[in-house]
Amino acid sequence: MKDNSGKKEIRVALAGLGNCASALIQGIEYYKNVKEEDLYINGIMNPSIGGYLPRHIKVVVAFDVATTKINKDISEAIYAEPNCCQMIIKPDEMPKTDALCFPGPISDGCYESKDGRISTFDYFKAYDESKVKPVNIAQTLKDKGAEILINLLPVGSHKASRIYAQAAIDADCGFINGIPEFIVSEHIEGDQDWVAEFESKGLPCAGDDIKSQVGATLTHRVLAKMFLDRGVVINDTYQLNIGGNGDFYNMKFENRLRTKRKSKTSAVASVLPYPINCRIGPSDYVPFLEDKKVCYIRINGTTYGNLPLVMDVKLRVEDSPNSAGVLLDIIRVMKLALDRGISGRLESISSFSFKHPHLQPPSDVIAKQWVAEFIEGKRGR
Secondary structure, three states, rough: EEEOOOOOOOOEEEEOOHHHHHHHHHHHHOOOOOOOOOOOOOOOOOEEOOOOOOHHHEEEEEOOOOOOOOOOOOHHHHOOOOOOOOOOOOHHOOOOOOEEEEOOOOOOOOOOOOOOEEEEOOOOOEOOOOOOOOOOOHHHHOOOOOOOEOOOOOOOOHHHHHHEEEEEEOOOOOOEEEOOOOOOOOOOOOOOOHHHEEEEOOEEEEEOEEEEOOOOHHHHHHHHHHHHHHHOOOEEEEEEEOOOOHHHOOOOOOHHHHHHHHHHHHHHHEEEEOOOEEEEEEEOOOOHHOOOOOOOOOOOOHHHHHHEEEEEEEEEHHHHHHHHHHHHHHHHHHHHHHHHHOOOOHHHHHHHHHHOOOOOOOOHHHHHHHHHHHHHOOOOO
């Protein structure tokens, strides 16, 4: 799509205006001067994708449940509590977007135990449903001219994710599923066939569960593949993660972690041709870490002469910006799909940029090549 001035534009909507959304929006402003010929820009894998640069991405609407964010300009709302993303752009230097954050449905995006003693409503500062009504998502997407809807809701938002997926279909938007709800990667028995729905409407979709640029899952996959390639048999492995942002607070509740554990575990285990004991997932919420994530990986292996080889790795990253750089690529690849009239699951970018894609190649090098071929027009999806 082009605006009235003839400039390139990718009109994006966000379901959830949390830390990942904040990092994405700040990054669009931070990288606004990137040029097509630029190479080796910190945090950018592809400065230009099919002629689209980061500055061509325009966030036109967002949906959230926090009273601190709704009905505010997105440029202001991204800094509101409980967001704790590391500032890339200071609030007084962030230009107004002239786009609002609207109240979306609470559904199961917030958690409350059956006895009512444990709740995330207060943490996420959710609105009172007797006083605030959610907007019609599909109609709002149409009104704002959105082309792509990105799901960045809290982990465990099973029903809410599907509400937004349906709204994307109804509003003729491509759909990017950034969280570990299995919508794009597989068809769950009893659930509607979302990929078929998108394809029937001529819309692309990508997912599920976005990878970071250099995150815990990717690091673990690379190390496991190195053990395999170098003839060291892995006996067992674990990955423990701690952090202090809203996702880690939400993941204190084990019943919201089923798909998250499956997504991260399958991403690592799929590298190996044999079964192993593998435990991966969040281990604690540490408030003062805020948006910092600390990952501990151990791999116990057996090497030459049946001797032990043990590897311990510690990784510390700013969690949300670590995934925002990947989002910049996914958005622009999806825009190419929209331009080319490609519908259904985008296998190449899903395999490279998500933890739980439909096709999980044994090497990220292969998936990267698929993406390059798609960008060049040599690969259909």
